[in-house]
Amino acid sequence: MTTVLMGPYATQIAADYGADVIKVEPPEGDVMRVAGAKRHRDMGPLFLHANRNKRSVVLDIRRPEGREALLRLCEGADAIVHNIRPAAMARLGLAYVDIARVNPGIVHVGLVGYGRNGPYAGRPAYDDLIQAASGMASMFELAGDEAPRYVPSVIADRISGLNAVHAMLAALLHRQRTGEGQDVEVPMFESVAQVVLGDHLGGLSFEPPIGPPGYSRLISSNRRPYRTRDGFISVLVYNDRQWRSFFEAIGRPDIWDSDPRFADQATRAQHFDEAYAMLAEVLTGRTTAEWLELFEAHDLPAMPVTRIEDLEHDPHLAAAGFVELVEHPTEGAIKQIRPAQAFSKTPPGIYRHAPNLGEHTREVLAEAGFEPDRIDALVASGAARQFRDPPCAPIAPPPGSPPAPASTITTQDRGA
Incomplete structure (x- = not known):
């Protein structure tokens, strides 16, 4: 009911x-x-x-x-x-x-x-x-x-x-x-x-509170699909191995060695916004297809941003x-x-x-x-x-819509 x-x-x-x-x-x-x-x-x-x-x-x-x-x-x-x-x-x-x-x-x-x-x-x-x-x-x-x-x-x-x-x-x-x-x-x-609270109670989890609410990675203003040269891409570089591989893939292994903000998981957790901003800047330099190929070769998590009308063709x-x-x-x-x-x-x-x-x-x-x-x-x-058979008159489709196919199949019986 x-x-x-x-x-x-x-x-x-x-x-x-x-x-x-x-x-x-x-x-x-x-x-x-x-x-x-x-x-x-x-x-x-x-x-x-x-x-x-x-x-x-x-x-x-x-x-x-x-x-x-x-x-x-x-x-x-x-x-x-x-x-x-x-x-x-x-x-x-x-x-x-x-x-x-x-x-x-x-x-x-x-x-x-x-x-x-x-x-x-x-x-x-x-x-x-x-x-x-x-x-x-x-x-x-x-x-x-x-x-x-x-x-x-x-x-x-x-x-x-x-x-x-x-x-x-x-x-x-x-x-x-x-x-x-x-x-x-x-x-x-x-x-x-x-x-909501499971993700974002954050520092309020403790009594007395030891920090504000919110999980910093999720609420970063730069956490969003990134613009590429010809569209958008979703990338999540997360653990130490992935960050090291990312800098190697873009030809900048020196950043991993020299920038303390990216040194380890705990430190990155304090700088998610800067990390994602850096990703956003770098990713504009190539097409979506080029990035997907590169990231797959380096086993980095990335997916295209698919429109709803294209999803069934994935x-x-x-x-x-x-x-x-x-x-x-x-x-x-x-x-x-x-x-x-x-x-x-x-x-x-x-x-x-x-x-x-x-x-x-x-x-x-x-x-x-x-x-x-x-x-x-x-x-x-x-x-x-009881249902009326045949049903009520069909609703007229909007102008330019393709004709509806005829119905031919009856009710399917439930399997075991």
Whole structure:
């Protein structure tokens, strides 16, 4: 019972690992269905990426019969994950105690903005708010920018989603060993603050403080992709061997011998800004390709700065089949990003297309024991909803867009 990205991302990982994830949506659907470019109104790209390998059931849990159907699904579930505020779940009669009454062994994972033990508990939260509150936005000022800014990614949602899936798996492992279910809370604020402070508590780690916050290497204003003669390059010369090799590669071994600022790791840690400024100056002298060739020959860490539109063509990702072209039953040809993990026995994969809204309502309710006439009554009352086939009319593409390919492939069955 999650929307937007934090919960869908967590459950997408579980689905990639092989879990049967039933996405319970409200009648209007997950709000991310309508975000971004799309061929049909309810099938935007962020939704397609975060909800593959899942089945969609539409239930109006504000109706008694919708709540009853949800509890019936919970009877046979290993876990329930939601990002509805706890007070709202309690009003609906769907708090942990209510769900545990029908399934004492269930793992209940509540994704919240702020933990229950602090004064922010119950407040609404979104990625931007959490970036601001956690100190993440202010790190740009620490690094020399004129004002705070947001990381141009839903990084708080993804950090929290990763925390949620491993917390759920840990609770399931406990249940396997003891038979006990439990209530798990995953707060966004604390999850992201933990990351920020882990990097940047710095001298404030000690009581009393022995220095300012911040890890000097990360907040150097010169820590950024470096300009070359024809573009940009990412270089990280880090340990003693690499610095010595770098000065040899550029024909200046004398700098390593004569400049005390670069003598060892501890001394460089006091002069990261000067070191990176020197790199920036040197790297303007050759092209990106020339530097990459030179650095590879000297075993120095360097990579090109790749644009998003070029990333899928990266030779490493292409060789790994990282971006997979699949046919969606209603959306036609779409690109899916394969799971990054490699398992020797149980590899994750893409087994099922991202579902249309309510595509599996009848199927899942039947599996839960509802008779056909009862399912018909739920749909007729509006407590449940079944996907309309064919879907709503396609959205007209912008002028000049290539025609969308025809859809030909039906739903893929989940593997073992």
